[in-house]
Amino acid sequence: MNILSRQEMYSMDKYTIENLGIPGKELMENAGRGCGEIINNEILSKKSKVVIFCGTGNNGGDGFVIARYLINWQHRIKIYLLGSPSKMSPETLENYQKCQNLDITIKQIDNAEDIEELSSFSLIIDAIFGVGLKGTVKGWQAEIIKKIEQYNIPKVAIDIASGVDAQNGAAEIAIGVDQTLTMAALKYGHFLGKGREKTGKTKVIDIGIPKIVFQKFPPKAQLSTKLNVTYPQRSPFSHKGDFGKIGIIAGSPGFSGAAIMASRAALRSGAGLITLFHPKGMENIFENQLLEVMTFAYAKSEFTSADPKKMKKKLPKFFAKLNKLDAILIGPGIGVNAQAKNLLEIILKIWEKPLVIDADGLNLLSRSKNMLGLVNSQVLLTPHIGEFARLQQKNIDRIEADPISNLGEFIEKFDCNVLLKSATTLFSDGEKIVFDISGNNGLATGGSGDVLAGIIISFIGQKLSVQTAAVSASYLLGKTAEKLTKIRKTASIIPSDIIENIFKY
Numbered sequence: 192m193n194i195l196s197r198q199e200m201y202s203m204d205k206y207t208i209e210n211l212g213i214p215g216k217e218l219m220e221n222a223g224r225g226c227g228e229i230i231n232n233e234i235l236s237k238k239s240k241v242v243i244f245c246g247t248g249n250n251g252g253d254g255f256v257i258a259r260y261l262i263n264w265q266h267r268i269k270i271y272l273l274g275s276p277s278k279m280s281p282e283t284l285e286n287y288q289k290c291q292n293l294d295i296t297i298k299q300i301d302n303a304e305d306i307e308e309l310s311s312f313s314l315i316i317d318a319i320f321g322v323g324l325k326g327t328v329k330g331w332q333a334e335i336i337k338k339i340e341q342y343n344i345p346k347v348a349i350d351i352a353s354g355v356d357a358q359n360g361a362a363e364i365a366i367g368v369d370q371t372l373t374m375a376a377l378k379y380g381h382f383l384g385k386g387r388e389k390t391g392k393t394k395v396i397d398i399g400i401p402k403i404v405f406q407k408f409p410p411k412a413q414l415s416t417k418l419n420v421t422y423p424q425r426s427p428f429s430h431k432g433d434f435g436k437i438g439i440i441a442g443s444p445g446f447s448g449a450a451i452m453a454s455r456a457a458l459r460s461g462a463g464l465i466t467l468f469h470p471k472g473m474e475n476i477f478e479n480q481l482l483e484v485m486t487f488a489y490a491k492s493e494f495t496s497a498d499p500k501k502m503k504k505k506l507p508k509f510f511a512k513l514n515k516l517d518a519i520l521i522g523p524g525i526g527v528n529a530q531a532k533n534l535l536e537i538i539l540k541i542w543e544k545p546l547v548i549d550a551d552g553l554n555l556l557s558r559s560k561n562m563l564g565l566v567n568s569q570v571l572l573t574p575h576i577g578e579f580a581r582l583q584q585k586n587i588d589r590i591e592a593d594p595i596s597n598l599g600e601f602i603e604k605f606d607c608n609v610l611l612k613s614a615t616t617l618f619s620d621g622e623k624i625v626f627d628i629s630g631n632n633g634l635a636t637g638g639s640g641d642v643l644a645g646i647i648i649s650f651i652g653q654k655l656s657v658q659t660a661a662v663s664a665s666y667l668l669g670k671t672a673e674k675l676t677k678i679r680k681t682a683s684i685i686p687s688d689i690i691e692n693i694f695k696y
Contacts, residue, residue: 197358246318310344435518545569547651564605642666
């Protein structure tokens with residue numbers, strides 16, 4: 192499912208109108224009619240009382256078209272117009288005048304006091320700003336939004352909730368709606384920042400932009416759904432070697448759980464052969480807890496250098512074991528001491544196959560610009576917002592304010608893959624962006640990231656590409672958490688529950 196940036200939506204609109212000869216008037220009519228049909232058929236009861244807030248832009252024009260259709264279907268309509276008709280585009284002005292001709296009540300307002308009591312209305316329709324809004328709503332328009340927000344009445348937004356920035360989801364002052372009817376495709380702002388909270392359920396309205404336009408301007412971003420994620424395939428004639436030989440370098444005293452959860456998640460998601468590399472002295476813990484996982488103990492104190500040649504001579508068995516693997520995960524619970532740093536740096540220097548870096552591995556990278564410069568297109572970083580802020584050497588607020596731009600900037604500089612974990616998880620390789628909105632707050636607990644890392648490395652070992660593995664594993668994690676709400680409240684979901692319910696039907 193496509194997700195468009197503000198500029199992509201503008202480009203498609205412009206091309207459709209100027210190159211294909213489909214007038215903007217027709218697109219507006221299609222938009223308003225499509226929204227009106229859904230509102231009439233799925234939201235309203237017969238002869239309902241509806242209030243529509245319209246701006247002077249094309250979003251307001253859509254609102255006027257909706258009013259025309261709803262009045263024709265015998266609903267009672269009142270329109271509040273924010274601004275002057277003199278500022279309207281020709282298409283919007285034409286539909287405003289049609290509403291006047293139909294004797295629809297229209298009240299022009301320029302302050303919140305002009306709004307009468309709304310409690311008698313069955314529905315509030317927000318058609319004020321649309322995708323063109325940038326920055327924070329201020330002044331009298333902000334006061335109107337605050338007043339609309341006060342009413343506990345069902346609300347529907349047209350295209351995007353007013354006050355939400357369509358590019359980054361910023362929504363300092365915005366209308367929170369129950370449902371958003373959006374034109375042609377979903378928008379970034381529906382899923383980012385506070386925009387996701389304000390948007391409610393989404394439904395895409397076909398406004399008549401031909402498929403050829405999407406082919407000419409292929410959207411950079413997609414939404415993960417069950418129709419476009421891919422899980423490893425298994426043949427009845429395969430053997431364990433066909434499902435990946437993966438290495439997990441994880442754990443340290445006090446952090447054995449991270450290694451155990453990552454390993455168990457990799458097992459449950461189908462990895463064929465798993466070797467856990469861990470510090471000496473933890474053998475009893477791991478061999479008792481991980482019966483199906485091979486273990487290899489190393490002395491952390493032996494990694495006194497980041498020089499691969501020196502360390503290969505010193506630890507030939509360790510490197511011989513690594514050479515047999517198809518993919519490596521490094522980071523969960525390894526600590527951030529000098530020896531762990533040397534180990535990670537060596538892996539980055541010698542490893543030419545897929546590599547997933549998580550947790551402490553990310554913290555180590557954030558402390559060393561030189562080491563971060565060693566990542567490449569075979570590397571997947573899996574930071575949450577805080578870890579990504581440290582990698583970027585920016586504060587969290589700056590990352591959250593525009594995660595798409597920050598991802599693009601980082602990947603352009605370091606040429607790697609990033610899975611940025613949050614309520615809306617983002618994957619990017621510099622060319623494509625994938626949004627994942629699966630999951631719930633049951634995942635907001637220590638260990639969830641270790642489970643995700645284990646699933647990802649398992650999928651890579653089973654011959655999925657780094658991108659496909661990251662996106663599909665994130666979706667699987669989220670959907671497993673959602674499934675668990677049938678038997679548990681989200682507060683009681685723990686990472687071990689996720690592991691034991693992976694691919695469980």
